[in-house]
Amino acid sequence: KEAAEAKAAKEQAEKEAAEAKAAKEQAEKEAAEAKAKAEAAAKKKPATTKEAKKQEELERVKERAKTIDFKVLGVASTTELKEKVEKGATTLEVADADAFEEQGSASITDAKGSTMIAWTGKDGNALTGVSGVTRVFAAAATLRAKDDLQVIKGIGPFIEQKLNALGITTYRQIANMTAKLEEEVNVAIEFFPGRVKRDQWVAQAKILLGMDAKLDQKALEQAEELERIAKKAEKIDFATLGVASASEKDDLKAIKGIGPFIEEKLNALGIFTFRQVGNMTPEIEEEVNVAIEFFPGRVKRDEWARQAREFANES
Known part of the structure; x- marks a missing residue:
């Protein structure tokens, strides 16, 4: 009898343990599903800040790299560091320096981010006269040729980020555009x-590379004006206006008083x-x-605000 009771007690304990385990696994499963659902919802939720909008835009641009003919455009030269590089290094040993210019600039990238560096000479697979190494980089960090595209009038900080996301990092690639x-x-x-055509990126890039090219000064002045306006975006109250990106663009020219170039100016500010x-206050x-x-x-x-509200209500 005692043996039977002990056996029954053991079976009961095992049953309860199994049920507890199953309950725990079910709870963990439900928690994981809830987390996945929340993450999916967060991804679908529209970005509400300017920075979030920018990140969304950069991701979209990156996806479009496959639509660009890089056989004509060319691909930026890339190699890896052959050995660890210390902060302030003036020489970089790389796996293959053949495709790099005798002097130039590039980005070094690892898991911690990127740093722009420049060099003034080459010695075999070593880049010499290096400047800009602001921290330690381990061997195998990626070195990619990269020019300061913002030197080209019409290319501001965010446009440069978009071009880089697309895989365009050098003057040579821009000069190759058909x-x-x-x-x-x-x-x-x-x-x-x-x-891109109106701002004469190709001609500007060619000139930067020492090639022959002519520029339309009037178009260049317009590009400079839009760059100047884009820098004033930080003075605009976007917390009240709301943020938007080019992909959400309305035809602002429908508003009386807004012509093609004024629309470009508004877009340069981040108003699309x-x-x-319609959200503009008198102050804005x-x-x-x-x-x-x-x-x-x-x-x-x-009365841009009144007109815009009417158009917004119609859409």
């Missing part, structure tokens, strides 16, 4: 139609939609008026 590639790149980086224009109207270098009081006088 008319077709100019349009492909224009579309891929969600730029104002025809802007009727909803944003003045901020925008000043930022786009428009005739004093014109934004308010032309």
Whole structure:
């Protein structure tokens, strides 16, 4: 009898342990499902900050790299560090320096991020006269040829980020653009139609490479103006306006008083939609008026906000 009771008690204990284990596994499964669901919802949730919008845009641009003809454009030279590099190093031993110019600039990238460096000479597979190594990099860190594309008028910080995301990092690649590639790149980086061609990126890149090219000074001045305006975005109250990206762009020219170049100026500031224009307060109207270098009081006088709200309500 005692043996039978002991056996029954053991079986009961084993049963309870099994049930407890199953309950724990079920709870863990439900928690994992809830976490996955929350993460999926977070991914689908529209970005609400300017920085989040930028990251979304960069991801979209990166996906479009496959639409670009890199056989014509060329691919930026890439190699790896052959050995560990210390902060302040003036020589870099790389796996293969053949494809790199005698002097130039590049980015060194590892898991911690990227740093821009420059060099003034080569000795076999060593880059010499190096400057810009601001921290330690382990062997096998990636070295990719990279020019300062912001030297080209019409390319600001975020446009350069978009080009880099697309795989375009050098003057040589831009100089290799055909008319077709100019349009492909224009579309891929969600730029104002025809802007790459109008801002003469190809001609500017060729000049930077010491090649012969002519520039249309008037178009260049427009590019400089848009760059200047883009820098004033930090003075605009986007917390009130709301943030948007080029992919959400409305035809702001539908608003009386906004022509093609004024629309470009607004886009340069980060204003793309009727909803944003409709959210303008009198203070923001003045901020925008000043930022786009428009005739004093014109934004308010032309009632952009009222018109924009009407268009937004129709859509």
